[in-house]
Amino acid sequence: MTTMVLTSTDEKCIYCDGDGYVQLLLGGSETCSCCQGTGRQTNEAK
Numbered sequence: 370m371t372t373m374v375l376t377s378t379d380e381k382c383i384y385c386d387g388d389g390y391v392q393l394l395l396g397g398s399e400t401c402s403c404c405q406g407t408g409r410q411t412n413e414a415k
């Protein structure tokens with residue numbers, strides 16, 4: 370059994386680390402598609 374535990378007390382998005390955006394390799398940034406720019410972890414199964 371694997372239990373996923375966030376080390377952070379906040380539910381920050383692990384993909385963008387709560388920034389709401391991700392850095393692109395080519396430069397610039399893009400709105401995080403994982404949290405839609407909210408920077409927070411969402412559990413919506415959509």
Ligand SMILES: [Zn+2]
Nearest residue numbers: 382385401404
């Ligand atoms: Zn995110």
